[in-house]
Amino acid sequence: MSSLAYALRARPRASWIPAAWRQPLAIVGIVIAAAWIVIAIFAPLIAPDDPLAQTFTPAAGPSWHHLFGTDELGRDVFSRVISGSRVSLPIAVTLVALAATIGSIVGAVAGYFRGVVDGILMRSTDLVFAFPPIILAMVVAAVLGRGLFNAALAIVVVAWPSYARVVRGLVLSVGDSEYVQSARLLGASSRRTLVRDVLPNVAGPVFVLATLDLANAILLLSGLSFLGLGAQPPKAEWGSMVAEGTQYFQWWWIGTFPGLAIFTVVLAFNFLGDSLRDVFDPRTARRDAEVEP
Amino acid sequence: MRFVLRRLVALVFLSIGITAVAFVLTQLVPSNAAATNLGEQAAGDPAAVKAFDQHYGLNHPLPVRYLIYLDHLVHGDLGQSSVTHDAVTHDLGQFIPATAELALYSILFAAIVGIVFGTIAALRRNRPADHALRVLSLAGISMPTFWIALVALYVGFYELGWFPGAGRLNPGVNPPPSVTGLYTIDALIAGEFGLFWQALHSLILPALVLAAFNVSLLTRFTRSAVLEVIGNDYVRAARAKGLPERIVVVRYILRAALPSVVTVLGLVFANVLTGAVLVEKIFSWPGIGQYAYEAAVNLDVPAIAGVSIFVAVVYVTINFIVDVLYGVIDPRIRIT
Numbered sequence: 001m002s003s004l005a006y007a008l009r010a011r012p013r014a015s016w017i018p019a020a021w022r023q024p025l026a027i028v029g030i031v032i033a034a035a036w037i038v039i040a041i042f043a044p045l046i047a048p049d050d051p052l053a054q055t056f057t058p059a060a061g062p063s064w065h066h067l068f069g070t071d072e073l074g075r076d077v078f079s080r081v082i083s084g085s086r087v088s089l090p091i092a093v094t095l096v097a098l099a100a101t102i103g104s105i106v107g108a109v110a111g112y113f114r115g116v117v118d119g120i121l122m123r124s125t126d127l128v129f130a131f132p133p134i135i136l137a138m139v140v141a142a143v144l145g146r147g148l149f150n151a152a153l154a155i156v157v158v159a160w161p162s163y164a165r166v167v168r169g170l171v172l173s174v175g176d177s178e179y180v181q182s183a184r185l186l187g188a189s190s191r192r193t194l195v196r197d198v199l200p201n202v203a204g205p206v207f208v209l210a211t212l213d214l215a216n217a218i219l220l221l222s223g224l225s226f227l228g229l230g231a232q233p234p235k236a237e238w239g240s241m242v243a244e245g246t247q248y249f250q251w252w253w254i255g256t257f258p259g260l261a262i263f264t265v266v267l268a269f270n271f272l273g274d275s276l277r278d279v280f281d282p283r284t285a286r287r288d289a290e291v292e293p
Numbered sequence: 294m295r296f297v298l299r300r301l302v303a304l305v306f307l308s309i310g311i312t313a314v315a316f317v318l319t320q321l322v323p324s325n326a327a328a329t330n331l332g333e334q335a336a337g338d339p340a341a342v343k344a345f346d347q348h349y350g351l352n353h354p355l356p357v358r359y360l361i362y363l364d365h366l367v368h369g370d371l372g373q374s375s376v377t378h379d380a381v382t383h384d385l386g387q388f389i390p391a392t393a394e395l396a397l398y399s400i401l402f403a404a405i406v407g408i409v410f411g412t413i414a415a416l417r418r419n420r421p422a423d424h425a426l427r428v429l430s431l432a433g434i435s436m437p438t439f440w441i442a443l444v445a446l447y448v449g450f451y452e453l454g455w456f457p458g459a460g461r462l463n464p465g466v467n468p469p470p471s472v473t474g475l476y477t478i479d480a481l482i483a484g485e486f487g488l489f490w491q492a493l494h495s496l497i498l499p500a501l502v503l504a505a506f507n508v509s510l511l512t513r514f515t516r517s518a519v520l521e522v523i524g525n526d527y528v529r530a531a532r533a534k535g536l537p538e539r540i541v542v543v544r545y546i547l548r549a550a551l552p553s554v555v556t557v558l559g560l561v562f563a564n565v566l567t568g569a570v571l572v573e574k575i576f577s578w579p580g581i582g583q584y585a586y587e588a589a590v591n592l593d594v595p596a597i598a599g600v601s602i603f604v605a606v607v608y609v610t611i612n613f614i615v616d617v618l619y620g621v622i623d624p625r626i627r628i629t
Binding site for chain 2: 025123126127131132133134135136138139141142143146226227228229239245246250255262266267271
């Protein structure tokens with residue numbers, strides 16, 4: 001750890017990719033996330049059964065024939081968990097990308113123009129932040145109408161302001177920094193300073209935020225589906241599968257395995273995001289170079 | 294003082310903004326308010342519909358309707374829930390204590406465990422205990438609350454039978470005479486210890502489930518707060534004097550580190566609320582989360598608006614208090 005902090009301090013422009021590899025949690029996170037992405041891509045090949053096909057052996061416990069057992073309608077829980085990765089992962093990635101894009105544009109505009117524009121845009125982020133995320137997401141999802149698409153849209157509504165704030169702060173501080181000022185003085189075009197000097201400093205933190213947000217997005221999306229506001233039956237979505245599990249909780253396998261799937265995916269992104277945050281900003285998380293007992 | 298005043302003004306404007314957002318959002322619901330609120334019979338009666346529309350100003354354009362809503366709000370009228378057919382303010386009064394009690398015990402537990410864990414992690418920095426707690430706290434924020442609830446219910450209620458599975462008291466038991474609305478406290482006031490144990494017993498499982506996320510959060514915050522002060526000279530001096538480690542940790546390190554942990558209170562509250570929506574559904578806990586959920590899925594417009602305004606205003610008020618406390622702790626903040 002301290003060698004990492006030292007390396008970053010000695011070479012401020014050092015590439016962060018090798019540094020990330022020195023974080024064991026980051027590697028574990030990448031491996032789990034990669035495994036889930038592979039599972040999602042090859043889901044139809046991995047899943048032994050059709051996730052929607054009902055059999056005549058409902059509520060059967062885990063066995064060699066049905067690894068995770070069958071649910072109350074006799075559907076193979078293992079196949080449903082596998083196919084659920086094709087729902088949660090792509091939607092979460094898309095909605096986080098959308099929120100990050102919208103938020104970054106708003107933040108950049110606010111930080112660049114400042115003044116009244118800045119005031120209006122930032123007050124609107126305050127308004128979104130005034131609501132606990134699940135309350136606002138739940139209300140927006142309910143008002144738009146139940147369904148996965150609307151649930152994802154509701155999460156975008158609650159997710160974009162954090163990007164706006166971070167990007168605004170960065171654009172303000174980078175714009176004022178001496179190296180950007182001197183680049184301008186040397187006659188670099190505003191486009192050049194934006195691309196060469198401002199953007200690289202904004203991209204890192206936004207990337208870290210997006211990785212951690214991916215974890216939140218999957219939790220929130222499955223939470224909305226759990227409440228019945230997201231995916232609708234019979235779709236194999238992890239959150240709604242856990243909801244079915246709560247109705248038949250004496251058959252523990254129906255809800256436990258989809259929940260475990262959510263847990264592992266979210267854990268992977270949290271491992272990754274937490275490690276990346278250390279790499280990008282050694283000051284915040286794990287200060288150890290400066291404190292010795 | 295000027296700092297507090299400025300934040301207070303911001304709080305008032307933010308609260309007005311909250312009512313506007315909640316109002317506009319709920320106006321997007323495609324429904325016939327008179328029909329859902331009055332029921333079939335009355336909705337067929339033009340006079341009743343007219344009176345209803347008049348009272349809530351439904352025949353006016355949106356901005357006027359918003360002002361009318363605000364006027365009612367100021368006079369403590371949030372309208373009538375179309376599901377419970379009671380005043381929304383009455384409903385809120387019914388449902389808030391259940392969540393308040395749950396939140397109280399959950400936050401208390403999370404604070405104790407989180408501060409202990411965080412202190413251990415900081416004192417054992419970069420040793421196995423620290424790494425283990427880091428993994429544990431990341432796991433804590435990665436587990437879906439509704440899933441922990443399901444597993445807890447299966448193990449604690451179905452398999453072991455140690456805890457009741459639903460509700461605040463056993464079925465058929467009357468709550469203690471209401472003073473605070475918190476059953477454990479009311480039972481103690483009434484001197485009914487059996488009822489106190491029963492209420493506490495019902496609380497344990499949902500409160501623990503709700504605490505998982507906040508234990509992780511507080512562990513991480515306490516860890517960095519302790520690391521912030523641990524290298525200071527006065528800590529070194531205390532050790533050099535030969536004071537026992539216990540006294541150094543409690544009197545010198547924690548006393549300096551803990552005030553800054555107060556700043557996560559807003560986040561802790563948001564987490565409890567998020568958890569409450571999910572946990573209350575599973576444990577059939579008659580709280581504000583359950584009410585918000587029922588309002589949302591039934592598109593109960595006055596209830597949605599009322600509950601989201603209430604929750605958001607409490608949330609920003611907590612953040613305001615945190616801001617002020619933080620300003621007291623760290624005077625540098627007051628300038629920004």
